[in-house]
Amino acid sequence: MQITLHLNGTSHPLDVDPRTTLLDALRHHLGLTGTKKGCDHGQCGACTVLMDGRRINACLTLACMAEGHDITTIEGLGTPGNLSPLQQQFLDHDGFQCGYCTPGQICSATGMLDEIAAGWPSHASDTLDGPFALTHAEIAERMSGNLCRCAAYSNIVAAIRQVAQGTGREDAA
Numbered sequence: 001m002q003i004t005l006h007l008n009g010t011s012h013p014l015d016v017d018p019r020t021t022l023l024d025a026l027r028h029h030l031g032l033t034g035t036k037k038g039c040d041h042g043q044c045g046a047c048t049v050l051m052d053g054r055r056i057n058a059c060l061t062l063a064c065m066a067e068g069h070d071i072t073t074i075e076g077l078g079t080p081g082n083l084s085p086l087q088q089q090f091l092d093h094d095g096f097q098c099g100y101c102t103p104g105q106i107c108s109a110t111g112m113l114d115e116i117a118a119g120w121p122s123h124a125s126d127t128l129d130g131p132f133a134l135t136h137a138e139i140a141e142r143m144s145g146n147l148c149r150c151a152a153y154s155n156i157v158a159a160i161r162q163v164a165q166g167t168g169r170e171d172a173a
Contacts, residue, residue, distance in 0.1 A: 003067045005030075008076030014063065022066050023047045023058035026073060034074035034103045038147075045146030048104035048111075049073050055111035055145075074103035077110060085166060086110055089159035097150035105146050109160050112142045116164075134164050 005012045005025065014029050023040075026032045026049070038046030040059050047058040050072040078084035086106050089095065096102040121128045124141035132138060139157045148156065 001064060003064050005063065005066055005071060006069065007032075007071045008073060016063050018062070018064055020063045021059055022049070022056075022061040022063045022071070025063035025066075026058060029063075032073055032075055036100055036103060038101070038104075043147075044101070044104075045108060046101050046104045048108045048146060050107055050111050053111065053114055055108050057145075072107070072110075074107055077106065084110070085163045086113075086159065089162045090156070093155045093159040093162065095152055095155040095159040097148075097152050101146060101148045101150075105143070105148065105156055108143060108146045109156075109163075112139075113160070113164060115142070134161055 001016055001018045003014050003016060005014060007030065012030055014025060016025055016029060020029075023035060023037055026035050027037065035049055035058055036046040037059060038044035042057040042060040045057070048055050049058045050056070051061070051066060051069045078087045083091070084106070086109050090102060090106060095105070116132050116134070119130045121130070121132065122138060122141045124137045125132050136157055139160050140153070143156070143160070
């Protein structure tokens with residue numbers, strides 16, 4: 001099946017089996033190994049990427065379903081010489097240990113901050129119409145789809161808070 005993926009600002013024509021997941025297309029067809037295969041069942045979040053700015057599990061998404069959408073992976077968020085604010089804060093706050101979950105965590109946090117800016121409540125939100133204070137409980141709820149086996153959660157929360165505070169959001173705790 002011929003598809004074209006719009007990935008990190010560039011179009012990539014691919015010939016893939018219709019059963020190929022977006023995760024496998026990224027890793028095996030395009031050589032973008034930042035997105036990790038963890039559980040391959042949508043339970044760990046290691047494969048989280050952004051599709052049209054929203055977080056998705058690439059292991060549960062067929063590559064053909066991504067055609068016509070803008071896909072952003074960890075490679076599209078920053079480069080070693082020009083890190084995104086979240087990438088920099090993950091480094092500054094030691095928000096990783098083994099690093100396996102880090103690309104999915106950063107993509108998820110990027111999408112999460114956009115969700116908050118758009119006024120989307122979570123199950124932990126005190127109100128349905130915002131503003132939403134970025135308490136530990138709020139961040140933990142919003143990031144609950146991303147697991148870290150090394151338990152760097154406190155550092156991940158600190159990194160996300162730092163970025164949120166850097167945006168000038170008065171409600172960031």
